[in-house]
Amino acid sequence: MTSASIPPLSAATPGILRRPAAPAAGIVHLGLGNFHRAHQAVYTDAAIAAHGGDWGIIGVASRSSAIPDAMHAQDMLYTVVEISPEGSQFSVPRVHTDAFTAAADPVRVVKAIGNAGTRIVSLTVTENGYNYTPATGSLNLQDPAIRHDLAHPGSPQTPIGQIVRGLQHRSRTHAEPVTVLSCDNLAENGHHTKRLVREFASLLPPAEAAEALAFVDTLTSFPSSMVDRIVPATTEHYRRLVASQRGYKDRIPVPAEPFTMWIVEDNFIAGRPTWEAGGAVFSSEVGGYEQLKVRLLNGTHSLIAYLGALTGAVTIPESVSHPAIELAARSVLRNEYLPSVSVPSGVDVDAYEEQLFSRWRNTALGHRTSQVGSDGSVKLRQRIPLPALQMLGDGRMPQLLALTTAAYLACIAPLPGFDPGPQAHAVEDPARGLLAGLASGSRSGGDLASKVLGDHHLLGEELAERDDFILRTGEFIDIIHSAGPLSALAEARTAASLTPAPSLQTTRSTP
Template identity: 40%
Template sequence: MRLSTSALASLPATLRRPAYDREKLKPGIVHLGLGAFARAHLADYTEDALERDFAAWGIIGASLQRPDQRDRLKPQDGLYTFLKRAPAGPELRVIGSVLDVLVAPENPATLIARMASAETRIVSLTITEKGYCHDPATGRLREDHPDILHDLDHPDAPRSAIGLITAALAIRKADGLAPFTAMSCDNLPHNGKVLRGLIRDFAALRDDTLAQWIEAHGAFPSTMVDRIVPATTDTDIAEVESLLGLHDAAPVIGEPFRQWAIEDVFTIGRPAWGEVGAQLVLEVAPFEFMKLRMLNGAHSSLAYLGYLAGHETVAQASGDAVFARFLHGLWAEIIPSVPAPQGVALPDYASALLARFQNPAIRHRTWQIAMDGSQKLPQRLLGTIRDRLKAGASIDHLALGVAAWMRYVTGSDEKGGAIDVRDPLAAEFAKRAASAGRDAKALSSALLGIESIFGTELPREAAFTQAVETQLAKLFQHGAKATAAALTH
């Protein structure tokens, strides 16, 4: 039997399931990019909020590319299982806050109408960095992006999140409705400010009065989200089925830890997230800055090194004593550039991160984290490197993280096997890597020449380019583990 509303009664009485009348739940949130993370974070917090203070805050999810998520959730009435992997053992919960899933390419007008509806008070996003159609180095809208050009030519049938949100806001303005709150939950620094700028700039290309209205009346709170959510595997699905006694085609897997800091700026209200563990704050920047540099920067560096060394998961890589020492050295370089948020001791935060990375119950694949590095490096590593260079401080561990990315995007691992490099610039990497071969100087110079990643100033910093080239040469000659081991002695 498949998980569904009618099947809930067959679940064990001890298993958590929606503790409210789901038939009375009305939608109030449209979420763009209803992937695993959103369902293990936003929907999990919203489920708690509905149990605490029931109101019209159901979630309508939207897939911007494929129908897979809709096809898995629709037969289950939007229900799915969240499997929390704790070291002491698994914990299960059936989540009911997702009411429906739309597929934008099939019918963009339906999605736009849902966002433009008076019922919708929040539109949230987890579309990954590349979904913003922006230049990661500057944060500005790429007006030459194919999706942006398409959306300007087809304002009633956009395909980008930026175009879809702007189209819905234009209808709300025409209908005399207040704008919904647009809330990014992606790992972008100042994500609310970035989203505001992108929507404003795109709207101005359509209608300057619309851009002015959005600027004057819109709300774009910045957020910092944190929970490790590995990709769901067939093994996970089988485990959930055995524990649940029902087939769930769409479970999500996550660690027990979760954190959400949100600027408390909303146009038409919000769920009771602050009463169930979210931190409603005046300024999110210190939290997101800490996370981007300490967690995400370490995650990316470990992913490239760990993958190259043959470690499939973060737990395996961070459990390797060599890479654990590397992480401590990396955090020692990062911490001086991070202002501590109120109540946070950064060395303790680093220790907690290592414990989370080493959770053996979480199978977070290094390959998954390694995806889309061209979009991630500027926020996760390069800003810290710039600060360290200005301070005249060492960047050995940071440079090894960048060099490991370069070695990874060549598309060939240390045993000569092919790497499935998933990145918007994968074809460009392959071309430059093919030309450079295993010449560390040629490869580092070629990749540092990609301005959308490294900008124009950093590649002229000799201390940076020489450090990266040195580490890259060692990676080619000795491999990831031996290079990290030499660095940490």
């Protein structure tokens, strides 16, 4: 069969669907990217298959129309490709009822959120999509998009603006309750989202502000959640794989690892799907699971990504296969991140660590170092400060956390005369221009670290006051530039070995 003769994926494709139609919409999801389609959509598909319910999803992409256009061309369908060294598994969720782009039709976003049938508004817009200032956690009032949304109620551009305008619409029309569910890697993401929504609402004209805040406080819930699944970008490889293995063309297949986890606080004021049917866990210990994910997984992942990018590793498996990088990753996880984590009851930390490294070694998935390293200016603020400050307060230098920071800056903002390589150049970051400008005028790593951490508070206000951490970060930048990332890694591990080890007793959270 030639490529031209392979039929496109559609509702008429035989043998792929387990229900004749998607259910009526009950969820509006902001951030119609790969992660949502391989995570929340899969859980929702399982919930509907097991227990029914009007929990169809309206997917809203931020700016690009590529996924909405493809979904409409494919009867709102796509393939999830679970990738492992043992082989691939394929599934086709049928939960999306509509898909469109917010930038092209902002009024439609507000109406969808404001519709009485919408009972959940969920988000996967990345940390950068919340338009907050990492140093303070507050809404970034200097952001032009936030200023636009405050001045133009009919055409909000940001997720926070869209949510507030949608809640205003609900308040003025039917006053039905709704849940706002953040599924992004933010500490206490439910509380953080509510804080940003309230801050935006409080800046409206007084009468509008009072109305909006009353609705937020009495008829809107903001549960916290922790999501976990490695979902790389879609490439031609996966399109060809679907065509050869399934016999149809899919423009937007989603590759994903077999592992998936969702821990959710059960606080849904307007009801929810029975996501337990897909394996979701409803728990009062979401905070502990968030710490595991954001620090042990994401924080360690960052070190692997930046060191890998600087050594030329294209993928995470390639990076973690380097013995020195694996040892450093295990050390930062165990000795610098773990002491700051309240481990949820029933979690075996040793088993969790081994599971992480098994996932990172999944060569069939090929998660790129440049993708994992993107948006570090926002992400590292969630991962590094608290454990670093805890160690510094105990009189110990967090060598590998300082190295993570230095490796990030070497990728994004190299000093003049240093080329970090193509993988580092491919890392995307909203602060790249600012940081590169600071680097171009810096005489040394210490000078750059002082500007970025001390003056611009990249990792928050408290670490900005820690001259010892800033100095150490600068030293690692200089070593990376003069002798390479592996030399900096060797120096960090040697220094860490001379530092008294933390107690291995971990804090357990109380259910």
